Amino acid sequence: MKKKDIYVIGSILSVAIILFAGIWLYQNKFQKKTEMAQVLYSGTVVMLEFDINEDAIYHLRGDVGHFDVEVKDGQFRMINVDCPNHNCEGMGWQPDDNFYMPIICIPNNVVVQLKEE
Amino acid sequence: MGSSKATKKFVYVTLLSAMAIAINMIESAFVVGMPFGIRFGFANIIALITIELFSEKEMITVNLMRVLIGNLMRGTIFGSTFWISSGGVILSTIVLILVRKLLKLEIYSNSMLCAVAHSIGQVFVVMFIYKQTAMFTIVPILLISSIPTGILTGWIAKEALNRLDKEKLMR
Numbered sequence A: 001m002k003k004k005d006i007y008v009i010g011s012i013l014s015v016a017i018i019l020f021a022g023i024w025l026y027q028n029k030f031q032k033k034t035e036m037a038q039v040l041y042s043g044t045v046v047m048l049e050f051d052i053n054e055d056a057i058y059h060l061r062g063d064v065g066h067f068d069v070e071v072k073d074g075q076f077r078m079i080n081v082d083c084p085n086h087n088c089e090g091m092g093w094q095p096d097d098n099f100y101m102p103i104i105c106i107p108n109n110v111v112v113q114l115k116e117e
Numbered sequence B: 001m002g003s004s005k006a007t008k009k010f011v012y013v014t015l016l017s018a019m020a021i022a023i024n025m026i027e028s029a030f031v032v033g034m035p036f037g038i039r040f041g042f043a044n045i046i047a048l049i050t051i052e053l054f055s056e057k058e059m060i061t062v063n064l065m066r067v068l069i070g071n072l073m074r075g076t077i078f079g080s081t082f083w084i085s086s087g088g089v090i091l092s093t094i095v096l097i098l099v100r101k102l103l104k105l106e107i108y109s110n111s112m113l114c115a116v117a118h119s120i121g122q123v124f125v126v127m128f129i130y131k132q133t134a135m136f137t138i139v140p141i142l143l144i145s146s147i148p149t150g151i152l153t154g155w156i157a158k159e160a161l162n163r164l165d166k167e168k169l170m171r
Helices: A004-029 B002-030 B041-054 B056-074 B080-103 B105-129 B133-163
Strands: A038-043 A046-052 A057-061 A068-073 A075-079 A103-105 A110-112
Touching: A004 B105, A004 B133, A038 B056, A046 A057, A068 B133, A075 A103, B002 B041, B002 B056, B041 B056, B041 B080, B041 B105, B041 B133, B080 B105, B105 B133
Parallel strands: none
Antiparallel strands: A038 A046, A038 A110, A057 A068, A068 A075, A103 A110
């Protein structure tokens, strides 16, 4: 590795930090908090709407198989997903304390997200 | 001798495409459950090797073959997975060519920037298909993860290139 590589690492890290700060600021200061979440199929069709403060496990089906949405203490996550890559399970509990990210399961063609106002 | 050289090159490009597809499929089968869908991107090693051994043209062929045939074999062709991986591959191909031409960096930097472009391309396609602007939150996480994965794939590509003799291959 040469000096130039270190500069590249430095610039990637600084861009990442600036984006982190920007997103954190936006989500914590400017975005309205919402208590309702929904499961969307194909980006548009609403499969389910739920209150994130009501603990529950919802059993649903997507394109490749079944999946469960677990809701607990104001957060939701995807579990028991019947798909090859399990990326959506890796997204963990959402919304996280600091960051919120919709959970997208591409093989099943579903999105679990906070309802937009 | 001209046509024999062209045939040799054709065979190597085909072999490299086959390797890229195989690596891609093995990685997606065995490296699962990583947080935030982070991947090593080992197939990128082949792209880095191809551009150094041959030229941009061959690298574009190998990358396009990897997406087309890889998705065809997995049965996801023209589905959302296909468009997402195309987005990643197209952006990383463009970035690799530009970075190599304009910035003249080491293979590690090429590899890292390629990984960054791949993730960003995929995220933008996801944001577009699922209309999820909040998905942008994942970009900084993917940027940071591109550093170790980029260094790893760059290092493997470098080691492979040290052991490959272009003159011998084309003789």
